[in-house]
Amino acid sequence: MTSTTSNICLICFVRGETEKDIFPVVIDNNSTVKNLGVEIRKVRQDLSQKNFDLYVRKFKQPNHGLVNTVNTTEKKQGELMEPPNKFTYYFSVEDIKGLKKNPPYLQYDGEIGPIHVIVYLQEVLEKDPDSSKSESELPRT
Numbered sequence: 001m002t003s004t005t006s007n008i009c010l011i012c013f014v015r016g017e018t019e020k021d022i023f024p025v026v027i028d029n030n031s032t033v034k035n036l037g038v039e040i041r042k043v044r045q046d047l048s049q050k051n052f053d054l055y056v057r058k059f060k061q062p063n064h065g066l067v068n069t070v071n072t073t074e075k076k077q078g079e080l081m082e083p084p085n086k087f088t089y090y091f092s093v094e095d096i097k098g099l100k101k102n103p104p105y106l107q108y109d110g111e112i113g114p115i116h117v118i119v120y121l122q123e124v125l126e127k128d129p130d131s132s133k134s135e136s137e138l139p140r141t
Helices: 033-043 063-072 093-101
Strands: 007-014 023-028 052-056 117-121
Touching (some): 007 093, 023 033, 033 052
Antiparallel strands (some): 007 023, 052 117
């Protein structure tokens, strides 16, 4: 039997969405950022076929302010979380201990605890239907 004490609940937000779309993801604290991406896709199946980058919030701001800042600023907010790293690399020991003891919860006004992870969808350039180039002739990045 595995213990749930090593599980942590992280609050996530997808750029371009609203405050009501903030969602929790439960993950083992020994998991990598890549595993966190997998768990996000399980919780938000609409993201299952999309590529995205994860950024850890590195500033104090209420959720409504963070949502507004992220949605109105071109520059990505926070610190990029690299897929091979353990996600705990991006949080202090105190943060991890706090998340284990006091997981985020819905507050009296329905607002969920502070956002930890910002999801930035990777932009996909759509192919021009009038383009005469075959896919093999298009530049690759």
